[in-house]
Amino acid sequence: METGVAVARYARAAVTGSILSRPRSHAPSCPPSLSRSHRNGSHRTSSLFGQSLRVASKSSPGSSSVAGKSSLVTKCEIGDSLEEFLNKATPDKNLIRLLVCMGEAVRTISFKVRTASCGGTACVNTFGDEQLAVDVLADKLLFEALQYSHFCKYACSEEVPEQQDMGGPVEGGFSVAFDPLDGSSIVDTNFTVGTIFGVWPGDKLTGVTGRDQVAAGMGIYGPRTTYVIALKDAPGTHEFLLLDDGKWQHVKDTTSIGEGKMFSPGNLRATFDNPDYDKLINYYIKEKYTLRYTGGMVPDVNQIIVKEKGIFTNVTSPSTKAKLRLLFEVAPLGLLIEKAGGYSSDGTKSVLDKVITALDERTQVAYGSKNEIIRFEETLYGSSRLKAGAPVGAAA
Numbered sequence: 001m002e003t004g005v006a007v008a009r010y011a012r013a014a015v016t017g018s019i020l021s022r023p024r025s026h027a028p029s030c031p032p033s034l035s036r037s038h039r040n041g042s043h044r045t046s047s048l049f050g051q052s053l054r055v056a057s058k059s060s061p062g063s064s065s066v067a068g069k070s071s072l073v074t075k076c077e078i079g080d081s082l083e084e085f086l087n088k089a090t091p092d093k094n095l096i097r098l099l100v101c102m103g104e105a106v107r108t109i110s111f112k113v114r115t116a117s118c119g120g121t122a123c124v125n126t127f128g129d130e131q132l133a134v135d136v137l138a139d140k141l142l143f144e145a146l147q148y149s150h151f152c153k154y155a156c157s158e159e160v161p162e163q164q165d166m167g168g169p170v171e172g173g174f175s176v177a178f179d180p181l182d183g184s185s186i187v188d189t190n191f192t193v194g195t196i197f198g199v200w201p202g203d204k205l206t207g208v209t210g211r212d213q214v215a216a217g218m219g220i221y222g223p224r225t226t227y228v229i230a231l232k233d234a235p236g237t238h239e240f241l242l243l244d245d246g247k248w249q250h251v252k253d254t255t256s257i258g259e260g261k262m263f264s265p266g267n268l269r270a271t272f273d274n275p276d277y278d279k280l281i282n283y284y285i286k287e288k289y290t291l292r293y294t295g296g297m298v299p300d301v302n303q304i305i306v307k308e309k310g311i312f313t314n315v316t317s318p319s320t321k322a323k324l325r326l327l328f329e330v331a332p333l334g335l336l337i338e339k340a341g342g343y344s345s346d347g348t349k350s351v352l353d354k355v356i357t358a359l360d361e362r363t364q365v366a367y368g369s370k371n372e373i374i375r376f377e378e379t380l381y382g383s384s385r386l387k388a389g390a391p392v393g394a395a396a
Helices: 002-014 082-089 093-115 133-149 268-272 275-286 297-307 326-339 370-381
Strands: 062-064 072-074 120-124 130-132 152-157 174-182 193-201 215-221 225-231 237-242 248-254 262-266 311-314 343-345 365-368
Touching: 082 093, 082 237, 082 248, 093 133, 093 174, 093 193, 093 215, 093 225, 093 237, 133 152, 133 174, 133 193, 152 326, 174 326, 193 297, 193 326, 215 297, 215 326, 225 297, 225 326, 237 297, 237 326, 248 297, 262 275, 262 297, 268 275, 275 311, 275 370, 297 311, 297 326, 297 365, 311 370, 326 343, 326 365, 343 370, 365 370
Parallel strands: 152 174, 262 311
Antiparallel strands: 062 072, 120 130, 174 193, 193 215, 215 225, 225 237, 237 248, 311 365, 343 365
16 A cells, blocks of 8 residues: 555664564664764754754753663754654664654645545544544554554554554554544644644553553644654653655754743633633633633644643533543643643643543543643642642632
């Protein structure tokens, strides 16, 4: 299949193909040709929107170790290719290959989103959500990418919510859950949409927590196409920009989320019969927070990482039940936010500490800076696990 062959070819260029047949311990390092074009420093002097890219990241060098493997020094550098970054960030060649394959799928989906018809189709998924043609296409591309990675054991998508055997190993392999095109209902308005995915070790997608993820990522399809990833054992959350030549270039790393008056309030209908949520929203308005809400979860959460401030909320009420799925959306974004230095909450605890008991499990959620999550928890539940003492803001 054409798309599958493209994914396989791209992955082999990033991680040498002999990984497929050799034991993990004998996986060779990436070939010299992988980063030859980057070694002359050309990317170190490139620019983005007229501004020179930084050579060194805000992250301080640290050490990262994976069970059974030697540790390595992780030093993120702005201007690195995706493959260069991953080879510095983790010794796990299997994970590198999987993330490169997902990056190739994101690149292809970006093109399809720009060119595909936005007309609805007659099909619906088992959750009853309408699927658009571009949803189905994105779903297909991601399953193909995972199959051609050769290191995915099971995959499950929001559109096909049953575990699919991708043929990879359990030992040294991964299971991946993804939302192929979050925000597909706003594709026709040309708003930003995106892909979300989480990577768990082995063959389990239930009975695990978001904190068990070894990596998470999202593709953002807007004026720019970006690929944002976080690895459990590497510091920070990292943004890669899709260049004209089809390559990914590291353009930003985020290690802290500061305080700032920017809010994205999801499910405002809940304010009708959830007085505490209504109180919180009124606090944002009274305190003159800037409203930055698109109706798409990916861009609304991504802006917290990029702007390094703000709060995203999606709260339930007696008449509006939880819509966001813990496995496909909430847990992966939780890892991205918390690795970036932010916090997440379901009202009482981090979403990364919630046990995923079913593929369709849903939850309310907030992502943001520490003080914003404290305010969220105190306003809705009277206290916060993050702070002892007097309540803040709207909860006072």
